[in-house]
Amino acid sequence: MNLMQKTKTKTKTEKDDQLTNKLLTSVKEMVQTCMQCGTCTASCPNAFAMDYTPRYLWRLVLMEKTDEIFHSKTFTLCSSCYYCTLRCPRGLELTDAMALLKQIAARQKLPQYKQSSLFYKNFMESVRRHGRVREMEFMTLYFITMKNPLVPLRFIPLGMKLMSKGKVSLGNPLKRSGALNAVFKKVEELEAGS
Numbered sequence: 410m411n412l413m414q415k416t417k418t419k420t421k422t423e424k425d426d427q428l429t430n431k432l433l434t435s436v437k438e439m440v441q442t443c444m445q446c447g448t449c450t451a452s453c454p455n456a457f458a459m460d461y462t463p464r465y466l467w468r469l470v471l472m473e474k475t476d477e478i479f480h481s482k483t484f485t486l487c488s489s490c491y492y493c494t495l496r497c498p499r500g501l502e503l504t505d506a507m508a509l510l511k512q513i514a515a516r517q518k519l520p521q522y523k524q525s526s527l528f529y530k531n532f533m534e535s536v537r538r539h540g541r542v543r544e545m546e547f548m549t550l551y552f553i554t555m556k557n558p559l560v561p562l563r564f565i566p567l568g569m570k571l572m573s574k575g576k577v578s579l580g581n582p583l584k585r586s587g588a589l590n591a592v593f594k595k596v597e598e599l600e601a602g603s
């Protein structure tokens with residue numbers, strides 16, 4: 410790698426770090442007035458599967474325990490149901506805060522989030538192409554990008570079950586239409602400018 414390439418890489422890394430810090434500060438501001446009442450945890454349908462409860466995660470955010478936050482899978486298990494947001498007595502935008510943590514993990518390309526980041530990326534790619542997710546295409550792209558032959562094997566029983574109930578279309582999985590290209594392009598421009 411020549412000096413110019415090294416400088417470019419460094420500049421990009423610095424820019425990424427700055428953006429990550431900015432986003433983390435935003436998450437902290439979003440939960441600044443949390444009073445640790447635990448209503449979010451009690452309301453969360455996925456809390457049973459999380460390593461840290463939502464309430465505890467917000468505590469870690471306020472204490473700036475970055476390593477602990479990004480070793481947790483709590484935010485990746487958030488399904489954006491908005492129960493916690495609706496029920497928080499402080500009116501905090503908790504679902505958006507979870508989404509920001511997901512965004513940071515994806516930007517940082519942290520290995521422990523590779524699976525969920527690729528799942529999300531390929532889901533959105535399918536939506537971009539067709540205006541809705543096409544299951545066969547989505548899973549095909551996901552398996553290709555995971556580069557692990559054991560991953561598809563885990564999904565065989567579920568795939569068979571869904572196909573037997575006619576829940577999965579067998580149409581050309583990679584047919585491209587670009588239905589939402591313009592919308593996605595605009596969002597990318599907005600994110601790049603943030």
Ligand code: SF4
Pocket residue numbers: 440442443444445446447448449450463464467496497498499500501503
């Ligand atoms: S419900 Fe709101 S105030 Fe209560 S612990 Fe959760 S974030 Fe904090």
Ligand code: SF4
Pocket residue numbers: 449452453454455456463486487488489490491492493494503504507
């Ligand atoms: S939005 Fe996420 S964190 Fe909040 S209750 Fe739903 S799944 Fe849990």
